[in-house]
Amino acid sequence: MTSTPSGAAPDETFHNWTPTWSQDHTDPSLPPITLITDTDDQPAYTTTALAAHQPKLGRIAVHPTPLATAPAYLAHDLIRALGKHLPPPDIAPPWWTGNADESWRAAAAWTQALKISHYVICRAHRITGRHLEHLMALRELTRIRLTLVVSGPTPAALAAILNAVAHHQIDTLEDAHQHLNQDPLSQAPASYPWWRSTSFPAPHDELWYVLPPRPRRPAGTPDEPTISSYGTPTRLPCTDSRPPSIALPAHTNLGTLSPHHETVAQRIHTRIAHPVHAAAVAIRSLTGYSTDQLPQLTIATPQHPRADLPTDLPDWARLLQDAARIHTDLLPAHFSGADRPFRFGARDRNDVAHATESCHLVAAHVRRARQRS
Structure with missing residues (x-):
């Protein structure tokens, strides 16, 4: 298990927010990122991560859309993981779905209003560097716990981010299961x-x-x-x-x-x-x-x-x-x-x-x- 110190705390609170992130401005008091490494790409890791999806506990598991590279797509995946649907392909989409900033603002608003405290991102090695930066910006704003499941080698874009933020690494299925099921009870009402x-x-x-x-x-x-x-x-x-x-x-x-x-x-x-x-x-x-x-x-x-x-x-x-x-x-x-x-x-x-x-x-x-x- 490894750990890395983060940079200096931000000088100001996020207002009029845009999903931008800088390695030089990250809050060291945020929960460390957890990196679950699955070097052999075993299906059991993805299955375990998806089984950890417990909205009532404030924990959301996200399986990103494969090969989706547009900056708004990962925000849409987070919104869908919250149980919400964007229009199907045969329906004209709302204007905001094509706007990355607005899509991430919507994801951030739902995250805070629904008291989501932990996002688990499966197959994180497949998401782009731009997506990772937007995700880091969301983490800074909402102060969520963030778990990234990487199946295979850690990509360079993710490695660069991990060098700048506090994180720890898990490389066994038993430790991954224990980590993914230890969230405290959410503030969400029991009969939501x-x-x-x-x-x-x-x-x-x-x-x-x-x-x-x-x-x-x-x-x-x-x-x-x-x-x-x-x-x-x-x-x-x-x-x-x-x-x-x-x-x-x-x-x-x-x-x-x-x-x-x-x-x-x-x-x-x-x-x-x-x-x-x-x-x-x-x-x-x-x-x-x-x-x-x-x-x-x-x-x-x-x-x-x-x-x-x-x-x-x-x-x-x-x-x-x-x-x-x-x-x-x-x-x-x-x-x-x-x-x-x-x-x-x-x-x-x-x-x-x-x-x-x-x-x-x-x-x-x-x-x-x-x-x-």
């Missing part, structure tokens, strides 16, 4: 319902839900069409064209929550990979706010005590709001807003609209006022 994933994509015969009636304030343009990633107009199905079976009640107090909201929560967890979009769909399912109203919504602050969003959100929705807030805190300052949780533009509105539909949620029918002659 989202770890029970739902179908993806949604089956054609899945029950549809009608969102609560759209609130009158703030004003907006409810008939504005959304534009797909292909640039073509699209509308979510309304009750006129696709009548769902059940209408969700508006969330005015905890006593009005429908038991169907747990089903909605599971759909959001499985089918929406971006934390802000997931939080937005959750708020829509509880309040009926439309995509044009979301960017105008406010939360209570000392400077602006009046708020549009309820303060007594159920736990599953509050966790999503926390993930969205963490994500916003990682953005450049001019994108953030202390009193507006959904400060996003047209592209995000489109993505939220399509994410709503992916959860088989539809807007309530809006009655038009009669025009006076």
